[in-house]
Amino acid sequence: MHIVSRLFFSVFLALAGAVAATAQGDPFSANAYRVERDNLAEKNAAADTGTSGVTADGKAQSALGAVAPRHFPWRDTQAFNDGWEYLERNLATPEEAAIATGWVPVTLPHSWNAKDTIEKAEYRRDVSWYRKVLNFDSAAFKPFSDLYHYLRFGAAGQSATVYFNGTQLAAHHGGYSAFTVELPKHLRRQGDNSILVRVSNEKNRHLPPLSGDFNQYGGLYRQVHLIRANWNSFARDVLPTIKSETTAAAARFEVAPIAIAGALKTSPLKVELTVTAPDGTVVAEVQGAAGSPLIGAVANPLLWSPEAPNLYTFTFRLRATSDNAPTVVDQVTLRHGFRWFEFTPDNGFFLNGKPCKLVGVSRHQDRPGFGPALSDAQHDADLRRIKEVGFNFLRLAHYQQDDYVLQRCDELGLLIWEEIPLVNVIAPRAYPPSEILAANATSMLTDMVTQHRHHPSIIIWGLGNEISYSTQDEHAELHEFELRLIRDLNTLAHRLDPTRKTIIVSHDSDRA
DSSP states (O other): OOEEOOOOOOEEEEOOOOOOOOOOOOSSOOOOOOOOGGGHHHHHHHTTSTTTOTTTTHHHHHHHOSOOOOOOSBSSEEEOOSSEEEEOOOOSSHHHHHHOSOOEEEOSSOOTTTTGGGTOSSOOOSEEEEEEEEETTSTTTGGGTTSEEEEEESOOBSEEEEEETTEEEEEEEOSSSOEEEEOOGGGOOSSEEEEEEEEEOOOOTTSSOSSOSSOOOOBOOSOEEEEEEOSEEEOSSOOOOEEEEEOSSEEEEEEOOOOEEEOOOSSOEEEEEEEEOTTSOEEEEEEEETTSOEEEEEESOOOBOSSOBOOEEEEEEEEEOOSSOOEEEEEEEEEEOOOOEEEETTTEEEETTEEOOOOEEEEOSOBTTTBTOOOHHHHHHHHHHHHHHTOOEEEETTSOOOHHHHHHHHHHTOEEEEEOOOBSOSSOTTSOOOHHHHHHHHHHHHHHHHHHTTOTTEEEEEEEESOOOOOTTTOHHHHHHHHHHHHHHHHHHHHHOTTSEEEEEOSOTTTO
């Protein structure tokens, strides 16, 4: 378990999808080589279990109790992790990959750097391919053949291009955020359909992180899920945005207009919201036309805190109204915690109006012998240990982590600082400033905030870590680029989520 206990650095608290180009050299060392000598026993135990890690931590997990189940917001979601094949070859096109030999079966999560990062200094940073066959005529899919189908990738390190029956559907750049890809009906075939994913963790000066004290792993190292939806449905790549203003007496909430996908064959559409308390009691019901905000209140809410992580369930139903009885055509479920907090310069942090001492630790998402390809059991074990040791504050260093991690932090009562991997060097002195890097960083921040802002555990968005700022006199162009990027990211974070604070870590306070 790679949990690094540390003092938080001096910080500045701010109150106030781009295409990655081909790698063009490496003017600095991006290697994060670590020999985990103290973990050799764990490494050896894991050596023959592949990369899924389901049983490697079984003894420790059994002592902690059953693994908490993964919560899915979207109806009709199923795991899509079995039956994949892996090809460790740098091929340029899906046509080359389709006819290549050497494919081996794998189960996701999977990383080709599961072991080499602790065995040698120069771990593999290259291109590999994944593939899977999907047959819509099989018994499992035939009843749903007329519906929308989406693949949601938990992450791909560090960039990925997805092909369906030879046609490129999406290119995602950034190794830590989830991305959703629709499988268009017009591209589907009778019988077998081919899914090919080209994944790269090659060094690339336009894609953060450029350097850092952690590995830039390659692979489909988080879970993949297949999501189905009706022709009239909530969008599968955007979750409802819940804003709440909370006091001990009442919690007023507002849900921004929810994105609707589909052909809208049925009109009109109505959205219903039911709010359920932790004990299962319905405490609020709101409805409105699709495309309108939903506003309501909960009296005397049970507050969320590390001591009592109370979670309410928000169930959104999309109804199609007609001459007949209204029909539920889709449903999305989120958990939400009512709480409020404040940072004060003289008296520290307050949660729900009471002083709260933040006792913190940092956590990287990897383990010896597995790299980043962790099972839910391993995530769960890490977080339970953090909680049981006595921490109430967790920094997710230095990147967006798995959806399941945030779910468990909500449930366990861990306050979270989550950040993007803008680390150390962002403007190498051997090159002009990269506007592609800036766009990729912007995309990473947008993904992180929009995908995780519904989690009550999060109180801080991190904009970067220990950035090595250029000097204004010697590298004025780079210096201005760095400062402009941080300012722009700060503005974006507060626009996407005005309820949280932003933070940036610095070891170079004179220039920062």
